[in-house]
Amino acid sequence: xSTIEIRKLTKKFGEFVAVQDADLSVKAxxxxxxxxxxxxxxxxxxxxxxxxxxxxAGDVIIAGKRxxxxxxxxxxxxxxxxxxxxxxxxxxxxNIAMPLHFEKLSQADAxxxxxxxxxxxxxxxxxDRMPGQVSEGExxxxxxxxxxxxxxxxxxxxxxxSRLDVELRxxxxxxxxxVLSNLSKATVIVTHDQxxxxxxxxxxAIMRDGMIEQVGTPHxxxxxxxxxxxxxxxxxxxxxxxxxxxxxxxxxxxSVTVAGNNVEMPADPAVSKLKPSKVMIGIRPRAFxxxxxxxxxxxxxxxxxxxxxxxxxxxxARTESGGDIRVVVPRAQRIKIGEVLHLKPDPKxxxxxxxxxxxxxx
Numbered sequence: 094x095s096t097i098e099i100r101k102l103t104k105k106f107g108e109f110v111a112v113q114d115a116d117l118s119v120k121a122x123x124x125x126x127x128x129x130x131x132x133x134x135x136x137x138x139x140x141x142x143x144x145x146x147x148x149x150a151g152d153v154i155i156a157g158k159r160x161x162x163x164x165x166x167x168x169x170x171x172x173x174x175x176x177x178x179x180x181x182x183x184x185x186x187x188n189i190a191m192p193l194h195f196e197k198l199s200q201a202d203a204x205x206x207x208x209x210x211x212x213x214x215x216x217x218x219x220x221d222r223m224p225g226q227v228s229e230g231e232x233x234x235x236x237x238x239x240x241x242x243x244x245x246x247x248x249x250x251x252x253x254x255s256r257l258d259v260e261l262r263x264x265x266x267x268x269x270x271x272v273l274s275n276l277s278k279a280t281v282i283v284t285h286d287q288x289x290x291x292x293x294x295x296x297x298a299i300m301r302d303g304m305i306e307q308v309g310t311p312h313x314x315x316x317x318x319x320x321x322x323x324x325x326x327x328x329x330x331x332x333x334x335x336x337x338x339x340x341x342x343x344x345x346x347x348s349v350t351v352a353g354n355n356v357e358m359p360a361d362p363a364v365s366k367l368k369p370s371k372v373m374i375g376i377r378p379r380a381f382x383x384x385x386x387x388x389x390x391x392x393x394x395x396x397x398x399x400x401x402x403x404x405x406x407x408x409x410a411r412t413e414s415g416g417d418i419r420v421v422v423p424r425a426q427r428i429k430i431g432e433v434l435h436l437k438p439d440p441k442x443x444x445x446x447x448x449x450x451x452x453x454x455x
Contacts, residue, residue, distance in 0.1 A: 102151035119279040126290035129300035171240035175252040186220035353413030373446040380442035391435040
């Protein structure tokens with residue numbers, strides 16, 4: 094069974110803790126992305142799974158077997174690196190076939206498998222070329238083909254699309270996802286690009302400072318962030334995070350002072366657990382409706398910068414308390430610089446975070 098599991102995985106470099114007590118399970122056929130800012134420990138975690146880094150503590154379990162003491166070649170994994178690492182003196186076909194040398198296949202069987210994987214990744218026309226004669230996108234597909242040509246326990250990808258331009262990244266995301274969906278292998282992909290994670294992963298593990306902050310489906314981490322960090326990291330444009338003073342909660346309605354406004358809105362009953370105090374409110378830019386006049390459910394702000402985004406418009410505004418707020422409106426809704434906006438947040442998309450930074454929900 095193709096599965097990956099890490100338990101309390103920790104890696105220290107001297108006094109520096111790169112990864113701390115990481116727990117994660119990846120099922121057969123599942124794609125999990127390790128997502129986070131540079132230096133958060135995601136690549137170190139991947140390298141410990143591969144055996145390229147020795148864990149300081151914890152366990153790496155692949156296909157139900159503990160791998161801590163095994164060298165990379167004995168873990169039966171296939172890894173695609175950020176840099177393609179192709180052999181320049183070998184043809185594309187020879188590069189793809191390289192892992193088969195260890196299986197001692199006949200030339201006919203090896204050629205058959207190279208042909209099959211080349212068809213899957215649309216490389217048939219370049220098999221006889223040298224790596225220097227193919228495009229960057231083709232080089233990336235060659236690296237993927239070399240990984241999937243044999244039948245490993247699992248696949249590991251380290252920033253597989255980071256060297257490609259925007260158009261190639263878009264097409265390669267779809268191609269890699271399609272290939273992996275037909276292989277029934279546990280797969281871990283490291284990326285710092287949230288769009289890659291949101292589009293390629295079945296689940297996302299978001300990391301910060303060596304720790305896994307939240308694991309969930311792309312929808313879960315976007316719609317129900319576990320804490321302030323996840324809320325701020327996932328989503329473009331970034332979520333508005335504003336300090337607020339909780340006044341009271343009564344009959345399903347919360348009263349808060351936020352951005353210089355006294356606002357009332359329906360809220361999760363879990364908010365009632367908070368004592369009247371300072372809290373953090375998170376509202377995504379697309380979760381506002383621009384009303385025609387002020388009310389007890391709106392936040393006042395003045396438009397300062399307008400950025401057209403095609404079908405939508407991003408507005409940077411200044412609240413009455415002097416804070417910044419980002420709002421996305423349809424292109425047809427014309428907003429002028431200097432215009433005063435009355436922004437009504439959608440209660441279902443308004444997040445409350447306690448003083449510990451964790452989301453408040455039932």
